[in-house]
Amino acid sequence: MKRTLRIARTEVLEQLRQPWMIFILALTYTVWLTGFGALFFGLDAALTTPEVAQPLLRQLADNGASLDAFLKMLTSLFGTMGFTTLPTVVGIVSGLAVLHERSCGTLPFLMLAPLTRWQLLLGKLLGALAIPFVLHLTFVGAGGLLFVHLPSLAEHSHRLGGHPAWWVANLLGAPAAALLMGSLGAVISSLSRDARTSMQYANFVVALFGLGIGLLLEAAATNVALQLVYAAGSAGLAALAVLIGAQLISTDAAV
Amino acid sequence: MSPPLVQLEAAGRAFGARNALRDLTLTIGPGEFVALVGPNGGGKSTLLLLIAGLLRATAGSVRVLGTPAHELSLTATGRVGLVTARPGLYPLLTARENLHHFGELFGFTSSELERRLAPLADTLGLTPFLDERVARLSTGTQQKISLVRALVPAPALLLFDEPTANLDPPAARALFEEIRRRADAGLACVLATHELGAVEGFADRALLVDGRLVRELRFERQPPPRPGPLLTAWQEALAPR
Structure with missing residues (x-):
């Protein structure tokens, strides 16, 4: 475990030496938190002011939508964004992690150290997870705490941190999904010969989440047990991916 | 023999x-x-x-x-120590951080590493560069760091x-x-x-x-x-x- 943590520590240290990378990641969270914040607070203010609420409701009705459906869609989108950003970011960073060792020329020296392949993959994975997870906790936590008490969104508060299932999803499910996406990324990265292969994986992760894995949350929005099953399943699959990946790169890996 | x-x-x-x-x-x-x-x-x-x-x-x-x-x-x-044409170091880390990274993977504690590093760095004229980021060092100096990395575990x-x-x-x-x-x-x-x-x-x-x-x-x-x-x-x- 000590060696795994050493790999993770160096990965984090390298990321900390690239403040622009962290800035852009934080900016991503800031943009969607600010966007949803403006929307939610704006809507709340509008709906409590009859002269603004009436035309808004009329416009929705003209478009065949109910206010409830509209708020459900928005709050669900907020949850999905919060949930999927972490696995997407970790998947992309991990997708380049072992490749980074190859391009630095450090891989042969890691292979000479008494370090198993799964320790290497797990270390890279944990290192890729650390900083994005801190940002995830900060922004998603802040979002949940800010929006959950808005009176006009009370009906939908379970999608804004008002239900234990939401916290299980974001505190356990999202990092577990990130481990899964990251472990697959680390394996792809170790098989890649240059960044183009890894970038295809990034594309795959984005597409996968774009297709709606995060929306699975909706089906279990108020079901703690199901969220726990999702988290445990993702973590288990991540462990399996690391073990299979370690086998895949066990021969002539440094060359 | x-x-x-x-x-x-x-x-x-x-x-x-x-x-x-x-x-x-x-x-x-x-x-x-x-x-x-x-x-x-x-x-x-x-x-x-x-x-x-x-x-x-x-x-x-x-x-x-x-x-x-x-x-x-x-x-x-x-x-067994290895030195290659490419030094194989993390460019954003300092020479010392690189040497600690690999040394700790070999199971050395931080203080043990410092004890081993000091005479090697001194012999190879590396001491003034240990806290510089690798990216800022010449290839020759990077190669010396790579040599120190190979020598730290006392290879045969x-x-x-x-x-x-x-x-x-x-x-x-x-x-x-x-x-x-x-x-x-x-x-x-x-x-x-x-x-x-x-x-x-x-x-x-x-x-x-x-x-x-x-x-x-x-x-x-x-x-x-x-x-x-x-x-x-x-x-x-x-x-x-």
């Missing part, structure tokens, strides 16, 4: 249908400085990687310190894959002198290189490799060759970087 550190018996390596090396039998003992010379693509680097255990032989056997080479990293921790065998390929002549000569000193101190050193003059001046043996062991030459040990006038002028007129 000491038992061989490296023992290859009819060893070979194929990449698909292409034989990069075949039928190689040789032994290397402690304190020997062996140079691998030959054309590009002749299999020198492949031979080093086989000895390092980073490639598996597809024929015959490769044993290092009495162990199959591919099991070395787990059984003979740190007993040092492998060099064209370590002077990116070095200026004084730095290359200094590296050859250092390898000679290490060999004299009992380390087995195996070096793949194209620097024939330096090989003749510093090595004990040269193996001419071109897909197989073509010829072996032994050199009489003599005092190291004196630098030529151009190298002397360079060393005198230009400060090392």
Whole structure:
């Protein structure tokens, strides 16, 4: 475990030496938190002011939508964004992690150290997870705490941190999904010969989440047990991916 | 006579249908400085990687310190050091952080590492650069850091894959002198290189490799060759970087 943590520590240290990378990641969270914040607070203010609420409701009705459906869609989108950003970011960073060792020329020296392949993959994975997870906790936590008490969104508060299932999803499910996406990324990265292969994986992760894995949350929005099953399943699959990946790169890996 | 550190018996390596090396039998003992010379693509680097255990032989056997080479990293921790043409360091980390990273992977504590690092860094003139980021250091200095990384675990065998390929002549000569000193101190050193003059001046043996062991030459040990006038002028007129 000590060696795994050493790999993770160096990965984090390298990321900390690239403040622009962290800035852009934080900016991503800031943009969607600010966007949803403006929307939610704006809507709340509008709906409590009859002269603004009436035309808004009329416009929705003209478009065949109910206010409830509209708020459900928005709050669900907020949850999905919060949930999927972490696995997407970790998947992309991990997708380049072992490749980074190859391009630095450090891989042969890691292979000479008494370090198993799964320790290497797990270390890279944990290192890729650390900083994005801190940002995830900060922004998603802040979002949940800010929006959950808005009176006009009370009906939908379970999608804004008002239900234990939401916290299980974001505190356990999202990092577990990130481990899964990251472990697959680390394996792809170790098989890649240059960044183009890894970038295809990034594309795959984005597409996968774009297709709606995060929306699975909706089906279990108020079901703690199901969220726990999702988290445990993702973590288990991540462990399996690391073990299979370690086998895949066990021969002539440094060359 | 000491038992061989490296023992290859009819060893070979194929990449698909292409034989990069075949039928190689040789032994290397402690304190020997062996140079691998030959054309590009002749299999020198492949031979080093086989000895390092980073490639598996597809024929015959490769044993290092009495162990199959591919099991070395787990059984003979740190007993084989490697220096390659690319220093293989993290550019955003300092020299010290790099050395701690690899040293801790070998199981050393931070204080143990500092104790081992200090004399090595001092000998190689690295002390002023230890807290500089690697990206800001010259290739020659990076190569010295790479050498320190290989030496920290006190290896019995040092492998060099064209370590002077990116070095200026004084730095290359200094590296050859250092390898000679290490060999004299009992380390087995195996070096793949194209620097024939330096090989003749510093090595004990040269193996001419071109897909197989073509010829072996032994050199009489003599005092190291004196630098030529151009190298002397360079060393005198230009400060090392």
